[in-house]
Amino acid sequence: MRLLALVTDGFGASGGIARYNQDLMAALSQSAAISRIAVLPRVASATSATPAKVRQLAPSADRAVWSARALALGAQQRFDVVFCGHLNAVPLAAAIAGFRRMPLWLQVHGIEAWQPRAALYRRGLAAAALITSVSRYTRARLLAWGDVPPHRLRVLPNTVAPGYAPRPGRCDLAVRHGLSGRRIILTVGRLSASERYKGHDRLIAALPAILARVPDAAYLIVGSGDDGPRLERLAREAGVCDRVVFAGQVPDVELAEYFQLAHVFAMPSTGEGFGIAFLEAAASGLPVIGGNRDGSVDALAEGRIGRLVDPEACAEIAAAVIDALTGNHPACAAAEANRFAFNRFATHVDDLVRSLAR
Amino acid sequence: MAEHAVKACHKERPFAPFTKIGSLLAAMCGISGIFAYHYAANAIDRAELVRTRDHMTARGPDGKGEWIADDGRIGFGHRRLAIIDLSDAGAQPMISADGKLIVTFNGEIYNYRQLRGGLETSGHVFRSRSDTEVLLHLYAQKGEAMVHDLRGMFALAVWDVERRKLFLARDPYGIKPLYYSDDGWTFRFASQVKALLAGGKIGRYLEPAGQVGFYLFGSVPEPYTSYREIRSLPAGTTLVVDRIGAHEPRRYHSVAQVYRQAESGARSRRGVDGAEPMEDVRGALLDSVRHHLVADVPIGAFLSAGIDSGVLVGLMRDAGQHDIQTVTLAFAEFRGRPEDEAPLAEEVARLYGTRHTTRIVTEAEFNADLPRILEAMDQPSIDGINTWFVSKAARELGLKVAVSGLGGDELFGGYPSFRDIPRWVALLAAPARVPLLGKAARMAGAPLVRALGGSTKSPGMLELGGSYEGAYLLRRGLFMPWELGQVLPPDVIAEGLCRLAPLRLIAQALEPRPRAPHAKVAALEASLYMRNQLLRDTDWASMAHSLEVRTPLVDPVLLRRVAAMTAATREPRRGVPKASLALSPSKRLPGRIVSRAKSGFTTPIGRWLQSRTMTPAAGRHKVQLTAHWSRQWAERLAVG
Numbered sequence: 001m002r003l004l005a006l007v008t009d010g011f012g013a014s015g016g017i018a019r020y021n022q023d024l025m026a027a028l029s030q031s032a033a034i035s036r037i038a039v040l041p042r043v044a045s046a047t048s049a050t051p052a053k054v055r056q057l058a059p060s061a062d063r064a065v066w067s068a069r070a071l072a073l074g075a076q077q078r079f080d081v082v083f084c085g086h087l088n089a090v091p092l093a094a095a096i097a098g099f100r101r102m103p104l105w106l107q108v109h110g111i112e113a114w115q116p117r118a119a120l121y122r123r124g125l126a127a128a129a130l131i132t133s134v135s136r137y138t139r140a141r142l143l144a145w146g147d148v149p150p151h152r153l154r155v156l157p158n159t160v161a162p163g164y165a166p167r168p169g170r171c172d173l174a175v176r177h178g179l180s181g182r183r184i185i186l187t188v189g190r191l192s193a194s195e196r197y198k199g200h201d202r203l204i205a206a207l208p209a210i211l212a213r214v215p216d217a218a219y220l221i222v223g224s225g226d227d228g229p230r231l232e233r234l235a236r237e238a239g240v241c242d243r244v245v246f247a248g249q250v251p252d253v254e255l256a257e258y259f260q261l262a263h264v265f266a267m268p269s270t271g272e273g274f275g276i277a278f279l280e281a282a283a284s285g286l287p288v289i290g291g292n293r294d295g296s297v298d299a300l301a302e303g304r305i306g307r308l309v310d311p312e313a314c315a316e317i318a319a320a321v322i323d324a325l326t327g328n329h330p331a332c333a334a335a336e337a338n339r340f341a342f343n344r345f346a347t348h349v350d351d352l353v354r355s356l357a358r
Numbered sequence: 359m360a361e362h363a364v365k366a367c368h369k370e371r372p373f374a375p376f377t378k379i380g381s382l383l384a385a386m387c388g389i390s391g392i393f394a395y396h397y398a399a400n401a402i403d404r405a406e407l408v409r410t411r412d413h414m415t416a417r418g419p420d421g422k423g424e425w426i427a428d429d430g431r432i433g434f435g436h437r438r439l440a441i442i443d444l445s446d447a448g449a450q451p452m453i454s455a456d457g458k459l460i461v462t463f464n465g466e467i468y469n470y471r472q473l474r475g476g477l478e479t480s481g482h483v484f485r486s487r488s489d490t491e492v493l494l495h496l497y498a499q500k501g502e503a504m505v506h507d508l509r510g511m512f513a514l515a516v517w518d519v520e521r522r523k524l525f526l527a528r529d530p531y532g533i534k535p536l537y538y539s540d541d542g543w544t545f546r547f548a549s550q551v552k553a554l555l556a557g558g559k560i561g562r563y564l565e566p567a568g569q570v571g572f573y574l575f576g577s578v579p580e581p582y583t584s585y586r587e588i589r590s591l592p593a594g595t596t597l598v599v600d601r602i603g604a605h606e607p608r609r610y611h612s613v614a615q616v617y618r619q620a621e622s623g624a625r626s627r628r629g630v631d632g633a634e635p636m637e638d639v640r641g642a643l644l645d646s647v648r649h650h651l652v653a654d655v656p657i658g659a660f661l662s663a664g665i666d667s668g669v670l671v672g673l674m675r676d677a678g679q680h681d682i683q684t685v686t687l688a689f690a691e692f693r694g695r696p697e698d699e700a701p702l703a704e705e706v707a708r709l710y711g712t713r714h715t716t717r718i719v720t721e722a723e724f725n726a727d728l729p730r731i732l733e734a735m736d737q738p739s740i741d742g743i744n745t746w747f748v749s750k751a752a753r754e755l756g757l758k759v760a761v762s763g764l765g766g767d768e769l770f771g772g773y774p775s776f777r778d779i780p781r782w783v784a785l786l787a788a789p790a791r792v793p794l795l796g797k798a799a800r801m802a803g804a805p806l807v808r809a810l811g812g813s814t815k816s817p818g819m820l821e822l823g824g825s826y827e828g829a830y831l832l833r834r835g836l837f838m839p840w841e842l843g844q845v846l847p848p849d850v851i852a853e854g855l856c857r858l859a860p861l862r863l864i865a866q867a868l869e870p871r872p873r874a875p876h877a878k879v880a881a882l883e884a885s886l887y888m889r890n891q892l893l894r895d896t897d898w899a900s901m902a903h904s905l906e907v908r909t910p911l912v913d914p915v916l917l918r919r920v921a922a923m924t925a926a927t928r929e930p931r932r933g934v935p936k937a938s939l940a941l942s943p944s945k946r947l948p949g950r951i952v953s954r955a956k957s958g959f960t961t962p963i964g965r966w967l968q969s970r971t972m973t974p975a976a977g978r979h980k981v982q983l984t985a986h987w988s989r990q991w992a993e994r995l996a997v998g
Contacts, residue, residue, distance in 0.1 A: 147856070154603055298398065
């Protein structure tokens, strides 16, 4: 099968969706059922290496240009499947798939699929032969409003890259951030003022209670975004600004070292599609804490990989963090974290591709 | 019309006798299972499996079983109502001798002896006399195509160890229920919605399509249930679950298809020899009754004053049954009045020499039982209470199996819908094509109808009456779509109507569309009203008393033969008349029975229910207290 992949973030881009797309294309390239993949991204690096069978076209950040190129590509070249990497693009992808009478495969990630959409998007959803969702939570939210038969909506979780493993932390990183000798709580995720669901603010609010029991604790925030000033203000108001460190955006290659620096990973989110950072943290040997109201439940395997808390309950968050920092909540067994390994992901992708061909 | 619907279903809840044949290890029960199919899913939770299974104790009070695969990824549960044999030979879940197949099964396979004989000829070696074991061998030989060979009522699940594939199937009419939930990682199934909920892992979010469907039809139409995360496996379909999850249910039987094929067959036969083959109705009926009498124990019969149950008792006699126990419901309020069924039923019982019991139900007993009725009611339904009491009466008499005449009206055109719907469609098809005329007529006519106190459905005649789908909704509807605002908030109505698409749902029962009006209505009644209301109610109300109810008039072989006769008659538009049914027993039913059946009968249950809805608590309800009791009752059921 020849696959046309219309994605927002391709090879060379960063972030959760980019990572997902890259993993998916790598898995597809391993499938014997796939002969060729053309990736048309909006954001990517033109020079990035791609897996076998995958050809990434030059990115077009402009939506109109990207759409026109997608239409032209669909009209001029022969494909057997259209893959649409984001719900926002489903009307376009459905038009191409419908015009060329190809099955449409749509990927949904998180909050973009949680609220009802306009008729154009509903029609696009209804046209999809296969929809994959990163979590059961996102699947259930989409089923609640979309006109989609449940058997067309499958779950394809994130997978974790092999670079994450338990190793001693780098002293220079701790020194760089003034965290030497601290027991570190880590959150990795963007700081978005429009979203504010990852729970940075709730962890800051819980910090005084944590410090009362673990005086050498500190909170390390990796990620950047326009919500940073508000969080800094909250830290000041809570009297913990000396224990909250904003590390900013970290290159992917360094991210594993930040996990190794930490003692617990906590992200009491209320809007997580899945939360790949949970897997990376668990693979790095950290105890993990996540919210019990969203896709985090899948990432934490219903509590097997990490501890699920009510993300709105500061006392519960504080208690979980204290348990982790005092050794009462150890990291999960490696076998548990391994459930999201790439080889299992790739096998499932192969099954899904073959189901499209049936 | 709603009143008619209630009366009609009372009429079609008749009754039948006692027989004793053979060696079937009956498998009436509750089944359940969990399959953690996704690679990321946790292994199944045994405690959940047990909770789900044991919520169905009433369905199977005599035994329980469970099986969990060594890798912990799949497990089956089973509650057993043992008709006689409590030996391990019939225990479930049952594993094949080679360990490659596991089955959990609810129902009865009436042709299991014939199937077994064929399988033995093919080299299959049996370890027991159980019909359940036949299923294992049949699946081994034919795979998913096994369903075409089964004659009976069933809901079953087979785990194919080598292919790592779960296979589920439900009988052609949907006599036995099967519900499932697929959360994207783990697949769960059970005989009851409430049992799945009892497992504790499924959300209780309400399904708008189920809510709207309940108010439109008086029962929740499949594949929906009251809950978003639970679906009903449609009657006559199979379902496969493998490592990517549940696939689309695959239809293997459709009532409409049977009529359509019969019409095609009749045309081609006429084309060959010009003759109209007329098969013997009696022979077809007797064949079905004989098959339904296979059992280890005496089989009783529900007996009303209608044709269907009387005919069945007569045919049971013809099939060689001598000791027949019949039971009839009666009500003190009706004593000495035309509504009282007891005298005529007793006359039928005397005619066929049955041991007969007339069981009086009082309002006090009804009020005492109501909490248990509501608990047993698996999904909201405006009916089924009469089946509750007749099943209770049968159980009191020591019966474990009873025959019911359910299905006769669907097969032999006993409902007024067979007369009304074709007439409406013929009259209104042309004006209904004028855009917006129907809607305008409804909006203009509604205030007038309200002022005159007419049926709230009548303003919609022009809008809906011009098609079979619309006319059926008019005939069977409890509330009309434009009345839903009385009972549901606007967002639920909008979402529910969008997802349910009631006219499209009704149209699916006509796929492929038969040509004859009678066949169209028969397909609609059997695939909608009988399936979603009568059979479902019969299941929960009888299983609550650990009573197995058999329905010889709901049988795919009988349907095929009657459909062929219908298509071959000189007037296929009218179908095989009910008189043919009445004439079937060698000892004919009294004429008074035949003539009475045309007027239908009722019970005081509606009045009792209505008196309960007239409580002070009813003040928070929106449906007018002058509305038909079934509408008030529907609202009370939904509001809780």
